[in-house]
Amino acid sequence: MTDSRVRSLGNIIADSLEQASGYADRLLKDVPAAAFARLARFQRPESEVVIDSNHPAFIYGHLSLYAPRVLEQIGSSAQPVPASFQTVFSKDAICVDDPTATIYPPMDLVTSYFKSQHQILVNALRQAPDAVFNQPNPAAGRMGELFPTLGSLHTFYCCGHMMMHLGQMSAWRRMQGLGSA
Numbered sequence: 001m002t003d004s005r006v007r008s009l010g011n012i013i014a015d016s017l018e019q020a021s022g023y024a025d026r027l028l029k030d031v032p033a034a035a036f037a038r039l040a041r042f043q044r045p046e047s048e049v050v051i052d053s054n055h056p057a058f059i060y061g062h063l064s065l066y067a068p069r070v071l072e073q074i075g076s077s078a079q080p081v082p083a084s085f086q087t088v089f090s091k092d093a094i095c096v097d098d099p100t101a102t103i104y105p106p107m108d109l110v111t112s113y114f115k116s117q118h119q120i121l122v123n124a125l126r127q128a129p130d131a132v133f134n135q136p137n138p139a140a141g142r143m144g145e146l147f148p149t150l151g152s153l154h155t156f157y158c159c160g161h162m163m164m165h166l167g168q169m170s171a172w173r174r175m176q177g178l179g180s181a
Contacts, residue, residue, distance in 0.1 A: 008126075008128075008129070008130055009128075009130045009133040009151050010074075010124075010125040010126055010127065010128040010129075010130070010132075010133065011125070011126050012155075013125050013133075013151075013154055013155050013158050013159070014121075014122045014123075014125035014126045014158075016155075016158060016159040017118065017121065017122055017125065017158040017159065017162070018122050020158070020159065020162040020163055020166065021115070021118045021119070021122070023163075023166055023181070024060070024063075024114070024118075024162075024166055024169075025115070026181040027056075027166060027169045027170060027173060027181045028056070028111060029178075029181055030178050031056055031107075031173070031178065033106070033107040033108070034101075035055075035056075035176065036055070036056045036057045036104075036106075036107040036110075037055055037056070037057035037058075037097075037098035037101060037103065037104040037107075038055055038097055038098065038099065039051055039052065039053065039055050039095075039096075039097040040053060040055070040171075040172050040175035040176055041175075042175060050097065051175055053095075053168060053171065053172065053175075054095045054165070054168045054169075054172070055095060055097070055098075055172060056107075056169060056172060057098065057104040057105070057107065057110055058088075058089065058093075058095035058104070059165045059166070059168055059169050059172075060110050060111055060114045060169075061085055061088065061089035061104065061105065061110045061114075062089045062090075062091075062093075062165065063114060063161075063162060063165055064081070064085060064089065064110065064113050064114045064117060065081060065085060065086075065089055065090070066157045066158075066161065066162075067114075067117035067118050067120070067121045068080075068081055068117060069157070070121055070125075070154050070157055070158065071117075071120065071121055071124055073138075073150055073153075073154070074124060074125070074128045074132050074133075074150070074154070075128070075132065076120070076121075076124035076127075076128075078117055078120060078121075079113070079116065079117060079120075081113075082105065082109065082113060084105045084109075085105065085110075085113075088103060088104055088105075121158070125154075125158070132150060133149060133150050133151030133154065134149055134150075134151060135149065135150045136148065136149060136150075137149055137150055137152070137153045139153065
């Protein structure tokens with residue numbers, strides 16, 4: 001007899017990633033393209049205050065870099081990361097205000113790549129055998145210490161890391177007066 005509660009590691013990670021991806025979609029509701037790469041701001045009686053926090057372009061672009069990495073590490077293929085993403089969205093990049101829309105790629109490019117790669121990743125995770133996730137994490141240093149296996153690393157990338165940045169998106173929405181998603 002098979003216990004219906006027994007799930008593969010890939011399915012467990014994919015379950016959370018699907019929920020996070022759905023939340024990511026909801027957080028985009030009512031976000032105008034013109035505000036996508038803008039830092040949050042609010043008006044005080046004496047001046048406008050700019051909040052030094054990640055904006056949607058940076059959040060979705062940065063998160064887009066991780067789906068192809070996970071896909072590669074579990075032996076699946078991904079669409080290449082657009083060249084325009086590498087420098088402005090890397091883990092070492094600093095999010096800046098882009099009032100002229102000349103620094104960051106357009107909203108439709110960023111969000112479509114984010115959505116497509118995460119859907120591909122959900123499907124690939126569901127197909128991956130548990131043995132893949134028990135492999136050692138190839139990262140050196142702190143990431144290798146914190147997450148010794150691919151399973152622990154990918155759980156972080158697909159769940160903790162994703163939700164940390166989506167929390168920034170939720171805060172950005174509220175600072176912009178868009179409310180909860």
